[in-house]
Amino acid sequence: QVxxxxxxxxxxxxxxxxxxxxxxxxxxxxxxxxxxxRQAPGQGLEWMGRINTNTGNPTYxxxxxxxxxxxxxxxxxxxxxxxxxxKAEDTAVYYCVASVVYxxxxxxxxxxx
Amino acid sequence: xxxxxxxxxxLPVTLGQPASISCKSSQSLVHxxxxxxxxxxQQRPGQSPRRLIYKVSNRDSGVPDRFSGSGSGxxxxxxxxxxxxxxxxxxxxxxxxxxxxxxxxxxxxDI
Numbered sequence: 001q002v003x004x005x006x007x008x009x010x011x012x013x014x015x016x017x018x019x020x021x022x023x024x025x026x027x028x029x030x031x032x033x034x035x036x037x038r039q040a041p042g043q044g045l046e047w048m049g050r051i052n053t054n055t056g057n058p059t060y061x062x063x064x065x066x067x068x069x070x071x072x073x074x075x076x077x078x079x080x081x082x083x084x085x086x087k088a089e090d091t092a093v094y095y096c097v098a099s100v101v102y103x104x105x106x107x108x109x110x111x112x113x
Numbered sequence: 114x115x116x117x118x119x120x121x122x123x124l125p126v127t128l129g130q131p132a133s134i135s136c137k138s139s140q141s142l143v144h145x146x147x148x149x150x151x152x153x154x155q156q157r158p159g160q161s162p163r164r165l166i167y168k169v170s171n172r173d174s175g176v177p178d179r180f181s182g183s184g185s186g187x188x189x190x191x192x193x194x195x196x197x198x199x200x201x202x203x204x205x206x207x208x209x210x211x212x213x214x215x216x217x218x219x220x221x222x223d224i
Binding site for chain 1: 114152154156161162163164167173203205207209212213214215216217218219
């Protein structure tokens with residue numbers, strides 16, 4: 001069955017960077033685009049953007065340009081989200097989503113001094 | 114961006130009774146390919162979201178038939194025919210027609 005397993009929770013200081021991984025199994029990695037969704041504590045869902053798993057071409061939603069980078073390692077069927085210059089307001093659970101259907105378990109990124 | 118609104122934002126329900134959630138979009142969700150990419154997700158407490166309905170009215174595999182979706186254009190509805198205890202959570206509509214995809218604010222369903 002399709003599985004998306006994300007890396008564990010992260011605690012970072014403001015200004016640092018973080019890289020979240022999303023390892024997939026149970027399907028051909030290049031079949032679906034990989035999307036990223038953010039959920040701030042107690043808040044709703046926010047679509048961050050997606051990456052074409054065939055071409056590696058990322059597309060970012062407004063508000064997620066500059067500090068946010070989507071990348072792939074197709075050799076290990078894994079997608080990555082890197083966030084640089086972290087701010088307190090980046091504190092959230094980040095989900096990888098294959099197509100619109102298959103969700104990872106989420107990675108909590110906490111930014112605090 | 115397409116703005117998705119939902120009502121109500123909080124929905125107290127009674128076990129065994131029906132429930133309904135409305136979702137409206139700021140522009141038509143009919144894609145140029147003729148499909149309407151309106152999805153419904155359920156997020157139970159402490160869990161990742163799970164898609165229930167795609168393209169307005171199609172249930173995903175394993176979704177109980179007490180869940181149904183309807184609507185067209187800019188107005189959509191998710192109905193639960195008889196609420197069960199496991200239906201507690203937050204329900205989101207999401208449009209996948211226009212980039213960027215956007216979610217509604219969520220409707221919290223509790224007993």
